[in-house]
Amino acid sequence: MKTLYTRIVVTFIIIAMVSSLLALLLSNGYYAAKLRDQNEEQIWTITSEIRTLYEQVPDLEPAAYFTHIANMGFQLYTVNDQMEGVFYGTPFKHTQMDPEQIRQVIAGQTYRGMLQERHFLMVTGFFENSLRNSIGVPIQVKGKPYALFVRPNLEQQIGGVRILMAFLLGLTFLFSILFIIIFSQYIVNPVKKLTEATKRIVKGHYEIKMDVTRQDEIGELARDFTFMAQSLKQLDNMRQEFVGNVSHEIQSPLTSIQGFTQSILDKSTSEEEKERYLQIILEESKRMSSLSKQLLTLASLDKENHVIKRSAYRLDEQIRQILILTEWQWTEKDIAIELELPEVMITADAQLLHQVWLNFLTNGIKFSRHGDTLRIELREQLSEIVVRISDTGIGIPEAELPHIFDRFYKADKARNRASSGSGLGLSIAQKIIQLHQGSVEAQSEFGKGTTFVIHLPRL
Numbered sequence: 001m002k003t004l005y006t007r008i009v010v011t012f013i014i015i016a017m018v019s020s021l022l023a024l025l026l027s028n029g030y031y032a033a034k035l036r037d038q039n040e041e042q043i044w045t046i047t048s049e050i051r052t053l054y055e056q057v058p059d060l061e062p063a064a065y066f067t068h069i070a071n072m073g074f075q076l077y078t079v080n081d082q083m084e085g086v087f088y089g090t091p092f093k094h095t096q097m098d099p100e101q102i103r104q105v106i107a108g109q110t111y112r113g114m115l116q117e118r119h120f121l122m123v124t125g126f127f128e129n130s131l132r133n134s135i136g137v138p139i140q141v142k143g144k145p146y147a148l149f150v151r152p153n154l155e156q157q158i159g160g161v162r163i164l165m166a167f168l169l170g171l172t173f174l175f176s177i178l179f180i181i182i183f184s185q186y187i188v189n190p191v192k193k194l195t196e197a198t199k200r201i202v203k204g205h206y207e208i209k210m211d212v213t214r215q216d217e218i219g220e221l222a223r224d225f226t227f228m229a230q231s232l233k234q235l236d237n238m239r240q241e242f243v244g245n246v247s248h249e250i251q252s253p254l255t256s257i258q259g260f261t262q263s264i265l266d267k268s269t270s271e272e273e274k275e276r277y278l279q280i281i282l283e284e285s286k287r288m289s290s291l292s293k294q295l296l297t298l299a300s301l302d303k304e305n306h307v308i309k310r311s312a313y314r315l316d317e318q319i320r321q322i323l324i325l326t327e328w329q330w331t332e333k334d335i336a337i338e339l340e341l342p343e344v345m346i347t348a349d350a351q352l353l354h355q356v357w358l359n360f361l362t363n364g365i366k367f368s369r370h371g372d373t374l375r376i377e378l379r380e381q382l383s384e385i386v387v388r389i390s391d392t393g394i395g396i397p398e399a400e401l402p403h404i405f406d407r408f409y410k411a412d413k414a415r416n417r418a419s420s421g422s423g424l425g426l427s428i429a430q431k432i433i434q435l436h437q438g439s440v441e442a443q444s445e446f447g448k449g450t451t452f453v454i455h456l457p458r459l
Contacts, residue, residue: 008188009181012180013180020173036115039114040112040114040115040135043134043150043151043152047137048137051139055139055140062141062142063086066078067088067089070153073152075087075088075129075134076150077092077131077148078149079146080141080144080145081103081106081144081145083099083103092130094129094131095131097132110135110137111134111135111137112135112136113133113134114133114135114151129151129154131149133151134149134150135150190214190218190221194221194225197210204236210223212226250291253284254288256281257284257285260278260281261277261281295424301428301432308348308435309349311350312346313346313348315353316378318350318354319387322354323361326361329362330368333365335374336372336373337375337376340376340378341376341378349436352435352436355428355429356432356454359425359429360452361374363425363426364390364391367393367450368393368394373392374392375389375390376389377389380458384438384456384457384458385455385457386454386455386456387453387454388454389451389454390452391449391450392448395445395447396442396446406427433456436456441453
């Protein structure tokens with residue numbers, strides 16, 4: 001299996017090779033379109049000048065003259081009508097040429113072999129050291145017709161430059177590969193660290209150190225990964241706390257039930273005590289039943305695919321029905337009820353919102369003192385519906401207020417109550433409101449009362 005490091009290095013090398021090939025093809029196109037004709041025209045002009053100069057001074061010794069011309073960086077070949085030829089300067093690497101073509105030049109025609117396409121990459125024709133890749137013109141030598149073929153001696157003219165360019169391009173390619181191999185480590189190392197961090201998280205170790213100072217995609221990934229690790233740690237702590245709370249909430253009534261059941265089985269227990277113990281067992285059983293229902297409700301609400309069954313109904317009537325259901329509780333405490341419930345239609349899940357209002361109202365009643373007041377206001381605004389539930393009860397200390405929606409959280413000390421619920425009611429209510437794209441906030445002053453403000457969007 002190839003590693004990411006190997007893939008990156010191989011990819012960069014392939015890119016370099018493909019880039020070189022594309023550069024060669026584009027250079028070939030540019031040579032064919034622009035440089036080939038210019039190059040051929042220059043050699044044609046030089047060849048014509050060589051012939052003209054010789055013909056103006058016919059007394060020059062041909063061998064000496066052509067040798068001096070060759071020494072200036074050219075390759076020459078002269079041939080007479082008997083097909084007897086002489087090479088001057090560096091010999092041509094390839095001397096094959098059609099004899100008929102030579103005879104035509106001797107007869108007065110010209111030969112422009114540099115314009116002929118003999119290669120797929122025409123730019124390589126510029127470097128072809130052959131007789132056919134030359135310029136041929138007729139010339140009179142000592143009054144006899146000859147053919148003169150000329151091409152630049154690239155080895156002599158730019159041989160050093162060619163070697164330098166080849167050396168430069170070769171070193172460039174090699175250094176590119178070397179630097180790719182070295183600096184690819186800087187790309188792969190952060191990924192390796194992320195992999196190691198992932199393995200640590202899988203094992204339950206959330207304390208990881210990543211380089212979050214980089215201002216690039218890797219740095220952004222490291223920051224997001226660190227945030228994810230912190231979130232997972234927090235989630236794991238919440239899970240452990242949740243399990244602990246559930247265990248405690250279940251263990252407490254079970255312990256009571258076991259203890260009182262054992263006392264009932266004890267023959268020394270009186271009938272009056274048995275009846276009282278059975279009443280306690282019944283209350284603890286109800287408490288466990290309520291806890292299990294709330295846990296099932298939370299599990300259902302936490303599902304991502306939980307479906308909200310919306311329907312249109314009157315919200316004010318729903319709240320009034322809950323007040324009727326809880327009438328015995330607030331009348332027992334002689335709590336004054338103040339209502340401001342105009343007729344308001346809402347499209348929502350009636351069953352779920354019923355739990356919300358029941359929870360807030362029973363909480364308000366539970367933590368109100370004898371003779372306190374419970375006020376419920378319903379207001380309809382342009383984009384939302386606002387429900388305000390206020391009581392003049394014992395209130396919540398400011399330090400406890402941010403935690404009241406946490407699961408299993410109970411501000412027992414603040415409220416100084418002998419008995420309490422499971423600590424899930426407000427969590428369930430908040431979750432239901434959030435599923436309706438709404439929000440809830442709590443305002444309280446210790447000893448003076450608490451207010452819950454619920455915002456629900458109008459649909």
